[in-house]
Amino acid sequence: MDPISALAQGLTVALQPMNLLFALVGVLLGTAVGVLPGIGPALTVALLLPVTFKLDPAGSLIMFAGIYYGGMYGGSTTAILINTPGESASLATALEGNKMAKAGRGGPALATAAIGSFVAGTIATIGIVFLAPWLVEVAIRFGPEDYFALMCVAFITVSATFGASPIRGLTSLFVGLTLGLVGIDKLTGQSRLHFGVPELLDGIEITTLAVGLFAVGEALYVVSRRHLVQDTLEPVRGSLWMTAQDWARSWKPWLRGTLFGFPIGALPAGGAEIPTFLSYSTERRLTKYPQEFGHGAIEGVAGPEAANNASAAGTLVPLLTLGLPTSATAAMLLAGFQQYGLNPGPLLFAERPELVWGLIASLFIANFMLLILNLPLVGLWVRLLSIPQPWLYAGILVFATMGTIAAKPSVVELIMLAVFGVMGYLMRRHDFPIAPVVIGLILGPVAEQQLRRALAISLGDPLVLVQSPMSATLLAIALIALIAPFAMRGLGRFRSDAD
Amino acid sequence: MQSQTRRVDRVGIVVAALLAVLAGVVIWDMTTLTISQTYGVGPKAMPIVVASGLALLSIGNLVLAFRGGGEEREQPTMLPILLILGGLGAVIALIGIGGGFIPAVTILFAATAAAFGRRAILIDLAIGFVLGTAAYLMFAKLLSLSLPMGPLERLF
Numbered sequence: 001m002d003p004i005s006a007l008a009q010g011l012t013v014a015l016q017p018m019n020l021l022f023a024l025v026g027v028l029l030g031t032a033v034g035v036l037p038g039i040g041p042a043l044t045v046a047l048l049l050p051v052t053f054k055l056d057p058a059g060s061l062i063m064f065a066g067i068y069y070g071g072m073y074g075g076s077t078t079a080i081l082i083n084t085p086g087e088s089a090s091l092a093t094a095l096e097g098n099k100m101a102k103a104g105r106g107g108p109a110l111a112t113a114a115i116g117s118f119v120a121g122t123i124a125t126i127g128i129v130f131l132a133p134w135l136v137e138v139a140i141r142f143g144p145e146d147y148f149a150l151m152c153v154a155f156i157t158v159s160a161t162f163g164a165s166p167i168r169g170l171t172s173l174f175v176g177l178t179l180g181l182v183g184i185d186k187l188t189g190q191s192r193l194h195f196g197v198p199e200l201l202d203g204i205e206i207t208t209l210a211v212g213l214f215a216v217g218e219a220l221y222v223v224s225r226r227h228l229v230q231d232t233l234e235p236v237r238g239s240l241w242m243t244a245q246d247w248a249r250s251w252k253p254w255l256r257g258t259l260f261g262f263p264i265g266a267l268p269a270g271g272a273e274i275p276t277f278l279s280y281s282t283e284r285r286l287t288k289y290p291q292e293f294g295h296g297a298i299e300g301v302a303g304p305e306a307a308n309n310a311s312a313a314g315t316l317v318p319l320l321t322l323g324l325p326t327s328a329t330a331a332m333l334l335a336g337f338q339q340y341g342l343n344p345g346p347l348l349f350a351e352r353p354e355l356v357w358g359l360i361a362s363l364f365i366a367n368f369m370l371l372i373l374n375l376p377l378v379g380l381w382v383r384l385l386s387i388p389q390p391w392l393y394a395g396i397l398v399f400a401t402m403g404t405i406a407a408k409p410s411v412v413e414l415i416m417l418a419v420f421g422v423m424g425y426l427m428r429r430h431d432f433p434i435a436p437v438v439i440g441l442i443l444g445p446v447a448e449q450q451l452r453r454a455l456a457i458s459l460g461d462p463l464v465l466v467q468s469p470m471s472a473t474l475l476a477i478a479l480i481a482l483i484a485p486f487a488m489r490g491l492g493r494f495r496s497d498a499d
Numbered sequence: 500m501q502s503q504t505r506r507v508d509r510v511g512i513v514v515a516a517l518l519a520v521l522a523g524v525v526i527w528d529m530t531t532l533t534i535s536q537t538y539g540v541g542p543k544a545m546p547i548v549v550a551s552g553l554a555l556l557s558i559g560n561l562v563l564a565f566r567g568g569g570e571e572r573e574q575p576t577m578l579p580i581l582l583i584l585g586g587l588g589a590v591i592a593l594i595g596i597g598g599g600f601i602p603a604v605t606i607l608f609a610a611t612a613a614a615f616g617r618r619a620i621l622i623d624l625a626i627g628f629v630l631g632t633a634a635y636l637m638f639a640k641l642l643s644l645s646l647p648m649g650p651l652e653r654l655f
């Protein structure tokens with residue numbers, strides 16, 4: 001089926017009133033959690049997993065995707081108005097955006113962010129429409145050894161690109177992989193690392209880990225540094241509308257940002273930080289108004305914000321076609337698929353086209369909704385920021401507890417929530433990235449399954465991993481990605497010694 | 500700027516030790532599995548891979564720690580952290596003895612609000628109670644989620 005007719009079929013699914021409602025709830029929730037500091041889209045999806053367990057899969061997945069897109073829009077509002085980016089992907093936006101807000105140009109900053117997000121989101125979603133079927137054609141020929149190799153690439157890139165150093169990222173990843181070992185082995189029925197606790201036989205709940213790390217860990221971290229930081233909310237002054245000059249200065253950064261964001265998001269290279277900062281530095285170099293950079297240049301908001309949204313859309317390509325999550329939110333979306341027994345990949349495109357294409361089509365609708373929600377209604381969202389911090393975090397923890405206990409009604413689950421919360425706090429405090437832990441827990445068991453399947457087919461011959469050209473290439477890429485940061489740091493040290 | 504006095508990063512040493520212990524636990528657990536002959540590799544392969552990775556990272560973290568450069572971290576304020584953990588502990592205890600969801604999250608709400616500097620414990624308890632009741636009614640009754648029941652929840 002060609003992409004256009006598949007998309008048309010998807011639109012008929014996405015336009016069903018129920019699914020439109022799910023998309024609307026998703027984008028509303030997404031924008032809200034994006035605006036609020038302390039909760040992001042990954043945590044929101046994690047909390048909603050147990051709640052949506054009994055709902056229609058297509059509807060909830062459309063809602064989750066809406067949350068993902070909405071979080072990206074909402075994050076820019078916080079970044080611009082209080083200079084505390086809701087998530088790391090908005091760091092670059094905060095650089096110039098907050099300066100613009102301080103200079104009384106908060107309105108145009110929000111507008112260029114919203115319109116740029118819309119342009120980038122729409123172009124990138126068109127990218128998904130054409131790239132996904134092609135990638136599915138490639139992926140259909142993948143054997144288990146190729147999948148295993150692909151996951152190795154994702155493990156390395158995800159943990160090496162997040163965080164301060166590759167060692168720290170890999171440490172987080174292996175903690176996640178260890179947690180993934182817990183429970184009954186599906187192939188032989190033997191249980192690993194359960195220490196006689198029956199609750200551990202089913203393995204570690206993804207919800208408990210994600211909520212503990214993201215919600216409890218974040219609350220503990222913020223409260224421990226409360227005396228250090230003082231946020232000031234910049235009121236939106238002046239016109240919301242962009243002048244002709246603002247438009248002229250914005251449209252090229254939007255397109256360039258999209259060009260950075262989508263491919264980097266679509267490659268299993270992880271993170272929206274890289275494309276946003278690439279876009280920021282590019283705009284800084286190309287601008288006709290270099291004197292404005294550092295004091296609120298609109299290009300510095302338009303570009304990164306577009307890159308941010310395009311990369312969010314890009315991460316959906318490996319997620320849908322290969323079942324490969326490359327960001328924390330994508331990992332939670334994968335968990336969303338898994339809770340309905342759905343495994344994203346070529347098979348899902350063949351067996352449930354209405355679901356996959358309905359989801360893709362709903363992304364266009366979500367983008368439209370977000371543009372409308374964010375431009376005229378931005379004042380409403382800003383008011384969310386006036387919720388007192390104590391009540392905000394108290395509410396987050398109440399819902400965190402509820403999500404955890406609803407996923408599995410047991411006190412053991414709550415104890416694990418507290419333990420993971422302390423772990424998340426310590427990891428934040430000592431600069432260990434969080435996302436690789438979640439990705440390790442979700443992807444580790446899948447990788448093990450593929451590896452064992454590959455070795456079972458080859459009757460135990462490990463050479464199968466390098467005999468397939470695809471798998472050999474991917475493993476080589478993984479190896480290079482693993483060694484490159486160390487080699488480059490070695491070079492850097494050599495250079496600094498020579499000075 | 501590279502200073503001459505490179506402190507050994509104590510956190511790094513702790514992390515390295517924890518990783519080594521974790522690797523040991525994974526290996527020990529692996530040896531308790533009974534061997535079952537399958538084609539390819541059995542359930543023991545992945546623990547070996549993971550434990551090897553943990554061991555290597557333990558060494559890596561140790562090297563980083565001795566290279567020093569762990570930046571000075573400001574001292575966290577412990578009291579609020581303990582308040583939140585105390586709130587979570589109360590939730591675990593209350594739900595453990597069958598006290599139910601609503602009283603548990605009421606305490607958690609008030610404890611967290613207090614940790615974030617609020618000094619109106621009665622008002623916060625009331626808000627927590629209303630929030631917990633609303634959440635319970637919406638999710639347990641409307642969406643038929645199973646939340647822990649106590650004497651209070653049985654009234655609904």
